[in-house]
Amino acid sequence: MKFLSEYRSPELVDQYLRQIRETVRRPWTIMEVCGGQTHSLVKNGILNMLPPEVTMVHGPGCPVCVTPLHLIDKAVWLAEEQRVILCSYGDMLRVPGSRKSLLEAKAAGADVRILYSPLEAVTVAQENPGREVVFFAVGFETTAPANAMSVVHAHQLGVQNYSILASHVLVPPAIEAVMNDPEARIQGFLAAGHVCTIMGLHEYHPLAEKYKIPIVVTGFEPVDLLQGILMAVRQLENGEHRVENQYSRVVRPEGNPEARRVIERVFTLSDREWRGIGTIPNSGWEVQHDLSAYDANRKFNVQLEKAPESPDCIAGLVLKGIKNHTNALNSARAAPPPCPSARLWCRRKAPAQHTIITGRRVSGSTVYRLPSTVYRYANTLSDA
Template structure:
């Protein structure tokens, strides 16, 4: 696999690990923002290969984990309505709502379908004109273009039985929320390469300026990650704070302008509640007025009770990197992927799930 196997080369990875060992002189805490990076760190056993001066802190970049309880409940509510087909990415299905997950709703007879693309949901809407089809539009900036495109295509084709349940979150405001939190002490960041593929790097310059932290846009393969860590460590050791791009083979400075245009045709930036955290200003996408008919929250009268989060789950502290999964009393005991207390134990990109599945810590 071109552009993948080269970045899984054991010799190159070890060369970079040795360079990190030679460069580092002090203790540094580095946050990898994206859940995909957390997954790669743990799955490849990289954490144990790093020198002890480096502590990797796992960030909030798992869209499944930060989707608030009330949105899961809304999706479950919609799925249980007559003549409704609820479509979703696979890893949302097991996330616990206040009463049940979508997987449980499916087992009880709801028509819930796992898809890879919202455009497939649009096809289902065309094939089932007598049913309503809702796509649970979850994700960071990465999945926003395809979700927006499905709305534009439905609008242009006059498809009336398709809508999305918007649940988009944005990375830069989340990094800022972490930096503002007095309990989290992060020295440098690996920014999420896929998000930057869409949005470019420009949003990170003000953060670097204001908070004086290095931010390195980083990919997802083992070599990408150790290269990203080396770049952050070099900056920290030299007292620099810059935006750098490790993932230049994919990420362009300005991002993907066409994708951005598609996003902002349909979405506008709004305040957004993050599961386990709080409302972060200007940290999500809402559907613009022009496309209100395709916004499931406006199209349907969704009646759910507002419910408090499970107090036993410390997802907020986990997502901000204040605590690690092993520090949670319930990790691997009361909370497992089969019976999760919170979302980070569910999603394949969730920190707790990554540790549960792969880490020696879980032994």
């Protein structure tokens, strides 16, 4: 696979590991922001290849984990009480709400469908003119263009029975929340390559300056991650705090202006609740008022009592990097009943595909139709 195998080369991996070992002198704690990066670190067994001085902490960049309980309840309510066709990426289905998950609602007869792209949901709406179709639009900046595009698309086609239940969250406010927490001791960040593919680098310069932290925009393959870690360690050892771009083969400093235009047309900044963390001001996007016909929140008069989060829930601690996933898993097993959110650590998402955003093909020979974002039911996270 061209553009992939080069970044999985054992020789290059060795070379970067050697350079990290040669560079590091003191212990450093670095957070990889994105769940896709966490997934790759674990899947490739990188965590236990790093020298003991480097501690990687898994960050809040997993939309599944940070989607608040009441939003899942809302999706279940739409599917069960309003009888809508509720379309979603696969891994949202198993996330427990306060009463049940979407998967349980589906088993009980609700029309819940797994899709790979919100544009497919618009087609579902066209094929079912007598029914309301709602797409559960979760994700970071990465999935926003495709989700926004579905609204634009539905609007252009005059599809009136389509709306999205938007739950978009943004990376920079999350980094601020992590840095403002007195318990979190993060010294550097690997920022999410895909997010920056859309948004560019400009939001990160003020953060690096304000908190005096290196931020390295990093990709998802083993060589990407190790190079990103090396760049962060170098800055830390030299007492620097800059924004660096490891993922320059995909990320341009200005991002993808076209994608951002679509986002700006459809979404507007809003306060957003993060599961286990609480509300962070201006940390999410909601649908613009003039497009409220496509906003499931406004289209359906959702009157749901907000269920309290389980007191055992340690999602916040994990997301802020105070506890790591493996510990979270253990404590989830120990605590009866298991914290629903901690169960989330069992499932990670595969990195969103850069392909659709950049128009490049990642896996060269194989694929024509590109789903916008790809999630998967992955394996339990644990280190060998």
